[in-house]
Amino acid sequence: MSDKRQRARVQGSWAKQMPKQSNPTAGRSMVPNNNQSKDANTVSGSWGFGNQKTSKSFEFHQPTKQARDVPPEKAIEKMGDYEISHGPSGVSQLRLRPGFIPQEEADWMFSKLLAELPWSQKTNYRQGEEYEEPRLTCWYGELPYTYARSTMPAKAEWHPLLVTLRKAVEQMSGCSFNSLLCNLYRDGHDSIGWHSDDEASLGDKPSIASLSLGDTRIFSLRKQPLPEDNGDYTYVERIRVPLSHGTLLLMEGATQDDWQHQVAKEYHDRGPRINLTFRTIHPEPQGYRPGTKMRFTTKQP
Template identity: 80%
Template structure:
């Protein structure tokens, strides 16, 4: 094959042949050379001398976000030990047998007086993203909204309260019931530390229905100025028939939530048994116990 035919085949029929006497390194006569161009430049004017970069050691230590811990196994789990005391979770999966839990869920779902509570944040009212009802001889105030006293306990709730008391060794006189209708229902970060619950309360949480993740995060130290970026975090999947006890200083040193889940989730009932006391004298209902202690 001749050179001409080989060049046409490699470059394509559209390619133009190079002039015989032109070399790629030559500059065409119609483009003036720039006398100030530095070797290797594009001929766009004087080139500045490259800056030299100096490494400066950062003054702040590089911090890593602690990995989230998952608690799934039954038993007692000590999650922190601080000046305020020991914080402990006691997890009892399968506290209720499957068939018994199924029957209890359907009965409570249909027969409890569920309603949507109005809360207040920064002076603005909003509807809670879940349904609730309250049982107890005393009213319960949180988020600047009060649930009236209700002594008409559903018979099934009395049976469950007795079973939870035997398992926990605690006595409970009140119950907050939450119904999460689907994955979009939730409860935000908070602690159950109102003065009406007393110091270091034990909260017994019984789950019925679809599994939801119960999350906890540790309160940051004062020097963090309320920044939760580097605090310890825990996930506890709460399945049908599971009992969770929050004990010791958990409400002082930790917050908890049930976050929204943007995929298919069926309804879930959460029964939180607790002991409530009359509000302290000259105390605004619903105010945190921690805040009250600082003001004295």
């Protein structure tokens, strides 16, 4: 059989005939001759890359920094006592009591406090610049309260309804409180950024009781990062607690040392919410400069 007919059978009658090579050695460069290297790691080809060396073995190197997973956010929604962490400063505890104030009573209390408390917008200072808090507040207590380099003056005369609520919270918690910070979140755009209630005037491992009236808002917590993370909060534990109308939340133990909390902005319809945070204020230590921290934290508007 002629070469032409054989090529048509093998490649198909549509295949083009290969052009004749002027160089008699062309097309045979894959066949080693006596002048080619005998190195087993050398491969030569006619496609123009020259001699290519391949590695004899693959060596695996362990990454110097292990990959870490971002922990999923946990939710606390049911009534109960929760130990959210053990260390480094001790045991951090939350006590959640939904429905602490019954619905009808909570409705009446919310309307009365919204109308009768002396709400105002506090001006704070950060890095030498002033800003207005994105919420309204008022303060009750025999001692002033300083945070974010701004002081709220003492106000010893409490609203009668607040006195009643303080007694109820003290009876339930077993704690005593001499001060109260009231917060009014007018809508979903009002908020408070990440912070810890760790001012020196609050003392060591303070207990803080938070009573919510009005629309539900998400109370978020995040663990302080490890020293080796250099302030990176990417891989810390996080908790979300929906605080509904009439709910009481107590933060105890090392919660202010080892955790931060916030109420973030919510850009969908949210009605007003009143948050009453009962706490105990101590006289400021001698030599203490108002606005400084007893422990490191970050304060944001």
